[in-house]
Amino acid sequence: xxxxxxxxxxxxxxxxxxxxxxxxxxxxxxxxxxxxxxxxxxxxxxxxxxxxxxxxxxxxxxxxxxxxxxxxxxxxxxxxxxxxxxxxxxxxxxxxxxxxxxxxxxxxxxxxxxxxxxxxxxxxxxxxxxxxxxxxxxxxxxxxxxxxxxxxxxxxxxxxxxxxxxxxxxxxxxxxxxxxxxxxxxxxxxxxxxxxxxxxxxxxxxxxxxxxxxxxxxxxxxxxxxxxxxxxxxxxxxxxxxxxxxxxxxxxxxxxxxxxxxxxxxxxxxxxxx
Amino acid sequence: xxxxxxxxxxxxxxxxxxxxxxxxxxxxxxxxxxxxxxxxxxxxxxxxxxxxxxxxxxxxxxxxxxxxxxxxxxxxxxxxxxxxxxxxxxxxxxxxxxxxxxxxxxxxxxxxxxxxxxxxxxxxxxxxxxxxxxxxxxxxxxxxxxxxxxxxxxxxxxxxxxxxx
Numbered sequence: 001x002x003x004x005x006x007x008x009x010x011x012x013x014x015x016x017x018x019x020x021x022x023x024x025x026x027x028x029x030x031x032x033x034x035x036x037x038x039x040x041x042x043x044x045x046x047x048x049x050x051x052x053x054x055x056x057x058x059x060x061x062x063x064x065x066x067x068x069x070x071x072x073x074x075x076x077x078x079x080x081x082x083x084x085x086x087x088x089x090x091x092x093x094x095x096x097x098x099x100x101x102x103x104x105x106x107x108x109x110x111x112x113x114x115x116x117x118x119x120x121x122x123x124x125x126x127x128x129x130x131x132x133x134x135x136x137x138x139x140x141x142x143x144x145x146x147x148x149x150x151x152x153x154x155x156x157x158x159x160x161x162x163x164x165x166x167x168x169x170x171x172x173x174x175x176x177x178x179x180x181x182x183x184x185x186x187x188x189x190x191x192x193x194x195x196x197x198x199x200x201x202x203x204x205x206x207x208x209x210x211x212x213x214x215x216x217x218x219x220x221x222x223x224x225x226x227x228x229x230x231x232x233x234x235x236x237x238x239x240x241x242x243x244x245x246x247x248x249x250x251x252x253x254x255x256x257x258x259x260x261x262x263x264x265x266x267x268x269x270x271x272x273x274x
Numbered sequence: 275x276x277x278x279x280x281x282x283x284x285x286x287x288x289x290x291x292x293x294x295x296x297x298x299x300x301x302x303x304x305x306x307x308x309x310x311x312x313x314x315x316x317x318x319x320x321x322x323x324x325x326x327x328x329x330x331x332x333x334x335x336x337x338x339x340x341x342x343x344x345x346x347x348x349x350x351x352x353x354x355x356x357x358x359x360x361x362x363x364x365x366x367x368x369x370x371x372x373x374x375x376x377x378x379x380x381x382x383x384x385x386x387x388x389x390x391x392x393x394x395x396x397x398x399x400x401x402x403x404x405x406x407x408x409x410x411x412x413x414x415x416x417x418x419x420x421x422x423x424x425x426x427x428x429x430x431x432x433x434x435x436x437x438x439x
Contacts, residue, residue: 013320017353020328024349027335027342028402035343038405 071108071254104219105259107131109139112156116189116249121161125255128152136217138258144223144246145169145211146255157257162224163189163249171224171243172212173203182209182224182243189249192225194241201239205230209243216263281435285310290337293427301416304424307334308395309431311352312388316364316378317371320356327352340403347399351391358387376432384432389425396421 008015029039107127114123127133129152137149139159147159148167160167168181171194180196197203204227211222229242260266289307296302311327318326331345338344359374367378376384396417404413 013324013356014353016321017324017349020324020349021346024331024342024346028346031341032343034407035402035405038407 067254068108071256103261105132105261107133107257107259109133109157109255109257111252111255114161114249114252116161116163119165119186121163121249122150123147123159123161123249123252125157125159125257126155127257128155128157130154132259133157133257137260138215138217139255140218140222140258141247141252141255143248144225145218146247146249146252148217149257159255161249162192162245162247169224170212170214171209172220173207173209173227176201177212177214179214190245191228192243192245194243195238197239197241199232199237199239203227203230203239203241216260216266218258282310285431286333289334294338298423299419301412302419302423303400303416304420304427305392305395305399306424306427306431308348308351308392308424309388309428311348312355312391312428313373313375313432314352314355315371315373316359316368323352323356324349343399343402346402347395350398351395354394355387355391358390362387385429388428389421392424392428393417393421396424 028035030036109125109127109131111123112126115121123146125133125139133149133152135149135151139146139149145162147161147164150158150160152158162169163184165184165186168183171178171180171182178194178197178201180194182192182194184192194209207227209224209227211218211220211224213220223246225243225245227241228244229240231240233240285307289305293304293306307330310330311323314323314326327348328345331348334344334348335341362379362383364374364379367374372378374384374387379387400413400416400420401408
């Protein structure tokens, strides 16, 4: 006890100094307007930093829900597109034409497996036969066309990616369909080629390539990509055209399966004519 | 004792009535009154030194309408002074109850201690004074120029008064 008292006595000036500094701090930041504002700003910035950190953590755990919301929001963008209007009910989005007649159902799905490094790439989505998904249904992403359903189990489906040498799409540029093929040639995971477009056609780099009306699997106007290279080979009468895909397959996370409700009737009619 | 009190009043008057109203430049704001703390008698207890520093700071704060700022700076200065003087051999001066001046401590020791304390005081004072809006170059220039002018005035005061008080 005596040692403690001796210690306190020896350091008494420091204890008094500390107490007086606390009082000074109070006086400085309480009674001086400039210092008060500075202190308030500093305190606010600390509080803001804390709130931001807290918000980031809670946002992270809220991401799944936000992704689901985004899927629905992206799907509703079709309302403003040329392919008709859209109604959302449950996890199935009903796509209608302007006469309100049902044309397509759109089913949001999440990509659970995806390859981009093979010659024939596929990806797997977490929706299948139980959700009304079957073979040969079109699949799009929020950016553009993504692929075609190859096979379905109860809860999963395999989709042939656009990055698949077996996948061909008829391109539509400026509303004109070109009866040639848009092909992936196994070069880069975002580059495709179109061959057979005559050099007399007025195309330019930056032109958008979309789906046309020749397919019943996809609505027309779904982006396929943008022309990035347009070479005129003097030995050929055709362009050598490269397309950058609209869909980024390396970061493909969410897709929408397109179901054409009347495809059976349409195919029956076409086969009659054939 | 009367002479010492008069000396304190004169130094404070010089600071509060003259130097604080000089307006030489925005970068030159000398704080000469800290000479009173630097030259406190060496035999004073540490606690008394701290209390005197707080009292002096409060007086200056009262007249300059800067509550707490000079008091805080004076407290730091006195604690710093205690630390610096602990490293110097001043037993004889303490026994003789002498103030800390260049004649009692020696010119070099006093100049060294005074320069450090004056610089430290201005550094701290202008930091607290402009906290939250400190501009590095302006801050450095103000501290240096104010410290140099303060040291010059302190040197003049010391040379002209040491033998008389």
